[in-house]
Amino acid sequence: MGQLPWKNLNVIDMSSNKLQGHLPLPPPSTVEFLISNNKLVGGLPSSICSLHSIQFLDLSSNSLSGNLPSCIGNASDGLELLNLGMNQFFGTIPLTFTKGNSLKYLNLHGNQFEGSLPHSLLNCKILEFVDVGNNKINGSFPQWLESLPELQVLILRSNRFSGPIGNPKTRFSFQQLRIIDLSSNDFTGPLPTNFFGTLVGMMDAHSDYLEYMEEYIVTNATLSSYYQYSLAMTIKGSNIELEKIQTMFIAIDFSRNYFSGEIPKSIGKLNSLKGLSLSHNKLTGTIPSSLGNLSNLEWLDLSSNELFGKIPWQLATDLNQLGFLNLSNNKLEGPIPRGPQFNTFKDDSYGGNLALCGFPLSKLCSEDAANVPTWPTQQEGEDDEHAIGFDWKVVVMGYGSGFVIGISVGYMVLTDKTIDWLVESVRGSAQRRRSVKRSKKNIHANGGIRRRN
Secondary structure (H helix, E strand, O other), X not given: OOEOOOOXXXXXXXXXXXXXXXXXXXXXXXXXXXXXXXXXXXXXOHHHHHOOOOOEEEOOOOEEEEOOOOOHHHOOOOXXXXXXOOOEEEEEOOOOOOOOOOOOEXXXXXXXXXXXXXXXXXXXXXXXXXXXXXXXXXXXXOHHHHHOOOOOEEEOOOOEEEEOOOOOOOOOOOOXXXXXXXXOOEEEEEOOHHHHHOOXXXXXXXXXXXXXXXXXXXXXOOOEEEEEOOEEEEEOOEEEEEOOOEOOOOEEEOOOOEEEEOOOHHHHHOOOOOEEEOOOOEEOOOOOXXXXXXXXXXXXXXXXXXXXXXXXXXXXXXXXXXXXXXXXXXXXXXXXXXOOOHHHOOHHXXXXXXXXXXXXXXXXXXXXXXXXXXXXXXXXXXXXXXHHHHOHHHHHHXXXXXXXXXXXXXXXXXXXXXXXXXXXXXXXXXXXXXXXXXXXXXXXXXXXXXXXX
């Protein structure tokens, strides 16, 4: 393929065909040039920089190779989207972006780039998405990207980055970041507490309707289109290609590095997280109970570290969205706590922790360990009967919703038989209260039976 013959085209979309040969050059009037998922070969000619009107340029998923022309970052002041992912480009990333550019999306994933990230990315003040995963890029963590006010996705996975992650240097560090993947690099040192404390984009996020990360473009008065962002990430233990990214998809993957020290309690502030993976590092200490604050968490992978101590009961009682858990190959001990989601996990979630016991493991706990309550116990002097009567409506609501109910003396799942038993118990206690005057003082008793939302 050579020069395309049409001179006044604005939009050229040849994606997902069986085109072969070298990259065709579109006319200078082109605003969108989408030719991904074909079988194109050869290098990227410097004449690509003559596309002064280009806004969307997607050459991904071909077999293009060679060095990138140094001018490609400045081909157009209006360039918003540059996707060169899944090709065979090599050499350093020569992209030189000038001040005032319009770039929002940069995808160089799955090539053979080496060297460091260009600092000229700091000129991309409205940059939202950076994916340079699966290359050979080295250097330290690009802390300088923290000043980009719109950055939401940062994918550095499977490269050769090394060294520690420093504390933030600005007050509003990575303030919009929602997805960060540093997996499979050579990062070292402790996980900085202050780093997680500044990720406000992962705190209290909400949306009234389903939205996706995408970019709209108005080509002319009668034609507009949009481009949906995509990425690959390890989700619930499997490598998943997300063709669309929900704006409420919020995840951290720091797995397969050399991080050491304790898990920062500050991660518990990121209550909008859907996924957290810190597996295959050298983390020590106990699992912080603050992780129980991550009420939206759907997967948690802390496997293959050197964590010790007991599994916090807050993980079992408060993480009601959790669908995947991997705590295997640590040094955890004691009984596995019971809870709505924890009861669904199999023994491979806990394997390699020789001192753990209880369901679903075959190793039974000692009598003392088995009697450790899953839920917080009542305060001394609390009226048990009053507690049950006080929360009876909560019991009914919990049963109707299929939730697991915690009782101060242990743990039970409501069935038809246990509901009948609870009904009789409550009726009996109510009758006793009517017939016998009690001298005990009233105590607020929310600890007897608790509803888990």
